[in-house]
Amino acid sequence: MAQNLDALRLALQHSPDNAPLLMLFADACLDEGLMDEAEQSFQHVLKNDPANADARLGLARVALLQGKTSQAAVRAEQIISDTPSCAAAYLLLARIHITEGDRSKARAMYDKGIALNRSLADPGIEKDLHGVKPPEEETSGRKRGAMTSSGSFMESVSDDNDDDSHPRGGAAFDLGLADFEKPKLNFSGVGGMEALKEEIRMKIIYPLQHAELFKAYDKKVGGGVLLYGPPGVGKTLISKATAGEIKANFIALGLHQILDMWIGNSEKNMHEVFELARQNAPSILFFDEVDALAADRRDLRQSAGRNLINAFLAEMDGAESNNDGVLILGATNAPWHIDPAFRRPGRFDRTLFVPPPDEAGRAAIIEVMAQKKPIGELDPRALAKKTEGFSGADLKAVFDIATEEVMNEVMRTGKVIPLNTKDLIKAAGRHKATTKAWFESAKNYAMYSNQSGFYDDVLKHLGLMKR
Numbered sequence: 001m002a003q004n005l006d007a008l009r010l011a012l013q014h015s016p017d018n019a020p021l022l023m024l025f026a027d028a029c030l031d032e033g034l035m036d037e038a039e040q041s042f043q044h045v046l047k048n049d050p051a052n053a054d055a056r057l058g059l060a061r062v063a064l065l066q067g068k069t070s071q072a073a074v075r076a077e078q079i080i081s082d083t084p085s086c087a088a089a090y091l092l093l094a095r096i097h098i099t100e101g102d103r104s105k106a107r108a109m110y111d112k113g114i115a116l117n118r119s120l121a122d123p124g125i126e127k128d129l130h131g132v133k134p135p136e137e138e139t140s141g142r143k144r145g146a147m148t149s150s151g152s153f154m155e156s157v158s159d160d161n162d163d164d165s166h167p168r169g170g171a172a173f174d175l176g177l178a179d180f181e182k183p184k185l186n187f188s189g190v191g192g193m194e195a196l197k198e199e200i201r202m203k204i205i206y207p208l209q210h211a212e213l214f215k216a217y218d219k220k221v222g223g224g225v226l227l228y229g230p231p232g233v234g235k236t237l238i239s240k241a242t243a244g245e246i247k248a249n250f251i252a253l254g255l256h257q258i259l260d261m262w263i264g265n266s267e268k269n270m271h272e273v274f275e276l277a278r279q280n281a282p283s284i285l286f287f288d289e290v291d292a293l294a295a296d297r298r299d300l301r302q303s304a305g306r307n308l309i310n311a312f313l314a315e316m317d318g319a320e321s322n323n324d325g326v327l328i329l330g331a332t333n334a335p336w337h338i339d340p341a342f343r344r345p346g347r348f349d350r351t352l353f354v355p356p357p358d359e360a361g362r363a364a365i366i367e368v369m370a371q372k373k374p375i376g377e378l379d380p381r382a383l384a385k386k387t388e389g390f391s392g393a394d395l396k397a398v399f400d401i402a403t404e405e406v407m408n409e410v411m412r413t414g415k416v417i418p419l420n421t422k423d424l425i426k427a428a429g430r431h432k433a434t435t436k437a438w439f440e441s442a443k444n445y446a447m448y449s450n451q452s453g454f455y456d457d458v459l460k461h462l463g464l465m466k467r
């Protein structure tokens, strides 16, 4: 465990603003009882993303563990009022009420949490609440979630619909078949993004599908493409869909696998991953949150971590092996942390900016999302108009909030109530777009360190450069 913590600490020196990494580190600190470090890390996440419910929940957990119960309660209640669909916040509040000795309030909160997300059922809380009835509403008709040993109330609030493109590894790096697939998702499952899809077709799909034409001109097929953009705009989603679109083999390495390499025998694993991709060409090797690996921290060149980075660069160069037909995709929302060495020819030498969706794009995403919900009357255009600056993840939050709104009624009547445009527009009013903060950082980099036009697309998007 302590070894894990050290590896996370090292990775963080390397990529200090990486939110998922900060969250992992903070959780590990909580497990080890390192409250101050946990608190600082949650605060750090919130500095860049003030609405992050996971990090806010983390601070409430810290307060509870420090015995500051009323502070913990205030924090948890605020999360619920801002993000009513945050099941984990109800469970934390249940814990707090148990600590305060109010078991019937605890029961009410616990039941609400479980109604939102059954997989959070917590045997520990169930045991504490055994035989306790909630104060108000009668809940006897409601089935409670089954107890699962894996369901813990500490689970991430955004886990329920998580994209599965980056399976989580254990402590040891294990490249099983689970990491290797031909995704079913293709471009039709990704709303909007028409311009980006076209660019991907030209820069990625066409070359991979017509390798012989490219060979005739002695042009290599493959290499590296870096996708960057604000959080939640669909970088991970479109990467997976790209592989699905061409039925290429897709090997995805998420933050967890990258960290496992930091901990374990890294260079060998790095080599094996590339070999697997080469043997299965045409294939896409996807490094999600690639800044955890490729961050620009010169001091690290001296340290042990440098070996892993050098191994990665050597594999990318394909100096010793042939990378033909292997496309390396990287995604990041902190491109400014990427070491320029990673962007040299033959490495991530092509970049694609993934902007937040425009109005038509939002309407398309809304249509894709609506397919998974009971919908009455829906005017995607009208909702798109009211959601300027919203990312795909923000739109997903809008659907979650609207769902939560009707949930009480659904449970009372036992009937499915369809969502309508007006419910969704109302929900949109309760959610703030998360892409703005990103553009503030990006704008500074784009204006003051726009080497070789790296950020031109950001400047164009902001209207600061002609298209």
Ligand SMILES: Nc1ncnc2c1ncn2[C@@H]1O[C@H](COP(=O)(O)OP(=O)(O)OP(=O)(O)O)[C@@H](O)[C@H]1O
Binding pocket: 161, 162, 163, 189, 190, 191, 192, 193, 229, 230, 231, 232, 233, 234, 235, 236, 237, 238, 331, 332, 333, 365, 368, 369, 391, 392, 393, 394, 396
């Ligand atoms: N174009 C889209 N069509 C449908 N759903 C989308 C789209 N864009 C984003 N989403 C939804 O938003 C969620 C977040 O998208 P994704 O994880 O791909 O974003 P990301 O850009 O990789 O974010 P991060 O930078 O935080 O890793 C997806 O799981 C999906 O539900």
Ligand SMILES: [Mg+2]
Binding pocket: 235, 236, 237, 288, 289, 331
């Ligand atoms: Mg992602």
